[in-house]
Amino acid sequence: MSVDTTFLRKVILFKHLTDSQIERVIPILEVKRFAKGQMIFKEGDTANGVYILNRGKVKVFKLSPDGKEQVLHFITEGEIFGEVAAFLGEAFPANAESLSESIIYLLPRLPFLKLIQEDPQMALNIMALFAYRLKEFVRLIDSLALKNIAQRLSTYLLFIAEKKGNVVALDVKKSEIASFLGTIPETLSRVFSKMAKARLLKVRGNKIEILDPSGLEKIALGIFDLSQGDRTNLQL
Amino acid sequence: MSVDTTFLRKVILFKHLTDSQIERVIPILEVKRFAKGQMIFKEGDTANGVYILNRGKVKVFKLSPDGKEQVLHFITEGEIFGEVAAFLGEAFPANAESLSESIIYLLPRLPFLKLIQEDPQMALNIMALFAYRLKEFVRLIDSLALKNIAQRLSTYLLFIAEKKGNVVALDVKKSEIASFLGTIPETLSRVFSKMAKARLLKVRGNKIEILDPSGLEKIALGIFDLSQGDRTNLQL
DNA sequence: CGCATGATTGACAGCAGTCAAGATGTGTGG
DNA sequence: CCACACATCTTGACTGCTGTCAATCATGCG
Numbered sequence: 001m002s003v004d005t006t007f008l009r010k011v012i013l014f015k016h017l018t019d020s021q022i023e024r025v026i027p028i029l030e031v032k033r034f035a036k037g038q039m040i041f042k043e044g045d046t047a048n049g050v051y052i053l054n055r056g057k058v059k060v061f062k063l064s065p066d067g068k069e070q071v072l073h074f075i076t077e078g079e080i081f082g083e084v085a086a087f088l089g090e091a092f093p094a095n096a097e098s099l100s101e102s103i104i105y106l107l108p109r110l111p112f113l114k115l116i117q118e119d120p121q122m123a124l125n126i127m128a129l130f131a132y133r134l135k136e137f138v139r140l141i142d143s144l145a146l147k148n149i150a151q152r153l154s155t156y157l158l159f160i161a162e163k164k165g166n167v168v169a170l171d172v173k174k175s176e177i178a179s180f181l182g183t184i185p186e187t188l189s190r191v192f193s194k195m196a197k198a199r200l201l202k203v204r205g206n207k208i209e210i211l212d213p214s215g216l217e218k219i220a221l222g223i224f225d226l227s228q229g230d231r232t233n234l235q236l
Numbered sequence: 237m238s239v240d241t242t243f244l245r246k247v248i249l250f251k252h253l254t255d256s257q258i259e260r261v262i263p264i265l266e267v268k269r270f271a272k273g274q275m276i277f278k279e280g281d282t283a284n285g286v287y288i289l290n291r292g293k294v295k296v297f298k299l300s301p302d303g304k305e306q307v308l309h310f311i312t313e314g315e316i317f318g319e320v321a322a323f324l325g326e327a328f329p330a331n332a333e334s335l336s337e338s339i340i341y342l343l344p345r346l347p348f349l350k351l352i353q354e355d356p357q358m359a360l361n362i363m364a365l366f367a368y369r370l371k372e373f374v375r376l377i378d379s380l381a382l383k384n385i386a387q388r389l390s391t392y393l394l395f396i397a398e399k400k401g402n403v404v405a406l407d408v409k410k411s412e413i414a415s416f417l418g419t420i421p422e423t424l425s426r427v428f429s430k431m432a433k434a435r436l437l438k439v440r441g442n443k444i445e446i447l448d449p450s451g452l453e454k455i456a457l458g459i460f461d462l463s464q465g466d467r468t469n470l471q472l
Numbered sequence: 473c474g475c476a477t478g479a480t481t482g483a484c485a486g487c488a489g490t491c492a493a494g495a496t497g498t499g500t501g502g
Numbered sequence: 503c504c505a506c507a508c509a510t511c512t513t514g515a516c517t518g519c520t521g522t523c524a525a526t527c528a529t530g531c532g
Contacts, residue, residue: 062374064382065458072377084367093374116363123359127352130366131320137373138298138329141308144380145418146300148519174479182381187520189480205479205529222301384487410511423488425512441497441511463486 003029003105007054010078012129016121025115030106034098041096047085049108053077056102059176062094071180073136074099074172083129086112099172144182147222150191152181154220157201157210166210174206194226239265239341243290246314248365252357261351266342270334279331283321285344289313292338295412298330307416309372310335310408319365322348335408380418383458386427388417390456393437397446406442430462 003026008014014022029052034040040051040058051058058075072094075081085092086109115122143152156177160168170177178188192203200216202209210216218224239262244250250258265288270276276287276294287294294311308330311317321328322345351358379388392413396404406413414424428439436452438445446452454460 062378062382064378068382070377070381072374084370087363088367093371116360117356120353120356120359123356123363124352127323127359127363127366130363130370131324134320134366134369134373135329137370137377138308141306141373141376141380142298142300144377145306146298146304173477184521185479186481186522190520193480409509420489421511422490422513426488429512 003031004054007078008105011052011080012078013050013052013080013122013125016125017119021119025107025111028107028111030108032104032106034102034104036098036100038098039095040098040102040104041082041092043093043095044091046091047082047089047109049082049106050080050086050112051082051096052080052105052107054103054105056104057099057172058096058102058104059099059172060094060096061179069179070182071176072140073133074176074180076171080129083126084133087116087126099176148225149181149183149187150194150226151220151222152183153188153191153195154216156181157208158213158216158220161210161213166213168208168210170206170208191226198226239267240290243314244341247288247316248314249286249288249316249358249361252361253355257355261343261347264343264347266344268340268342270338270340272334272336274334276332276334276338276340277318277328279329280327282327283318283325283345285318285342286316286322286348287318287332288316288341288343290339290341292340293335293408294332294338294340295335295408296330296332297415305415306418307412308376309369310412310416312407316365319362320369323352323362335412383456384461385417385419385423386430386462387456387458388419389424389427389431390452392417393444393446394449394452394456397449402446402449404444404446406444410442427462434462 005022005026008022008025009017014025017025030049034056041047043063053075055077058081059071060073060075060081061069061071063069073081075096081096082092089109116126117123143155147155157168174188175185178185181188192201195201195216196203198215200210200212200219202211215224219226241258241262244258244261245253250261253261266285270292277283279299289311291313294317295307296309296311296317297305297307299305309317311332317332318328325345352362353359379391383391393404410424411421414421417424428437431437431452432439434451436446436448436455438447451460455462
């Protein structure tokens with residue numbers, strides 16, 4: 001199993017490196033494969049390095065003692081994860097699980113720290129990544145603490161539609177999305193069907209067709225809600 | 237209004253600086269005073285720099301359109317805030333308000349960035365601070381998404397008691413704590429009185445005397461709950 | 473075709489929020 | 503030092519959103 005060099009150049013962490021610098025990183029990377037559903041690391045494990053997702057999908061999530069789960073991030077190809085615990089040399093504060101067949105490169109902790117210390121641009125990249133994660137978390141906290149499920153879903157769909165257009169193919173199971181939104185599949189399903197009844201969108205399997213983005217936005221902002229069966233109130 | 241040099245040496249951000257480096261930072265700092273209840277910055281304001289709290293108390297919080305609020309952090313003397321937005325040069329993602337008479341030093345954005353770029357130790361300090369904030373947020377998300385109010389309060393009290401001992405004087409109003417725990421004063425008050433009835437603690441004004449730390453821990457972990465009036469079940 | 477996994481729908485329960493009233497505490501001025 | 507006013511906290515009655523449990527329905531794969 002060899003490392004995909006072309007891929008590495010697209011990873012934000014390495015984007016600024018010269019060819020010769022990349023060449024020096026490659027032999028350090030460990031290539032790992034994970035099956036769908038396999039745990040990559042568990043909360044409490046000591047962080048052995050930074051994980052770089054080459055192929056597949058990963059979720060990072062917290063578990064409560066009674067088995068409820070909250071997704072913190074979905075990781076897509078080219079993204080990295082586990083970087084905070086690797087930086088601190090502490091235990092992972094959350095779990096990571098492969099959502100599909102995945103290929104992952106592990107950059108061990110010590111070379112990772114060495115890169116940060118020797119390359120100021122690398123340090124800035126990490127800071128930017130941390131800052132991005134912090135912004136994600138503020139959004140998530142805002143969502144969990146201050147929004148109902150319909151508002152959370154509207155916000156989420158509009159966020160996706162922003163880059164993928166008004167017909168969205170969900171790239172994870174609805175039950176995973178429920179867990180990211182801080183709810184359960186049953187509740188998510190009910191909200192989807194209320195939105196469909198209100199002609200805000202259409203659901204066909206994992207494809208969501210957004211019919212009325214501005215209506216969704218009004219729900220996201222709390223200007224309207226889905227309490228009534230129709231949305232004649234939206235005419236006001 | 238002059239800058240307190242002794243204080244500055246204790247700020248994590250500057251701890252490693254030599255005397256002459258500190259001397260160069262001092263003239264750059266703007267000293268600001270805020271009255272109790274005064275806004276320091278609002279969500280959406282462009283970040284003009286990093287805020288260093290010299291004297292007083294500050295809360296950083298999100299607001300929903302209908303006025304509900306979620307506290308993200310309480311800032312205590314010597315801590316800094318607004319560093320992420322200042323680093324990125326973006327709008328603040330949250331609000332900051334002074335909870336008492338406060339004295340705050342503002343380190344403007346450009347000198348802040350200059351310090352990061354020229355002093356690798358400063359860059360590492362910022363990374364460590366970001367990492368700390370990320371860990372705080374993971375705890376908050378875990379709390380909001382996976383715990384009921386009694387669990388959140390138990391966790392919070394045990395966290396405080398860890399450093400201050402078993403008789404805790406709350407340093408912010410109960411209503412602020414409610415907002416940090418993602419609830420409202422009425423609910424917090426009810427949980428306190430259930431805990432008192434279960435002889436886990438005593439409440440006298442803003443002083444909380446923890447009588448049974450291990451009982452609180454069991455609640456925090458979800459092993460027991462407060463649904464029954466007494467806690468004979470704890471004997472099991 | 474049949475089973476497994478995931479999604480949907482229904483009936484019901486409970487935690488926490490809302491609204492309103494009352495109690496407690498704190499600070500200020502006489 | 504007391505009394506009043508205001509802020510904060512507490513308690514009560516009620517509502518409603520969301521979760522639980524269970525059954526049914528789709529979907530896809532061997």
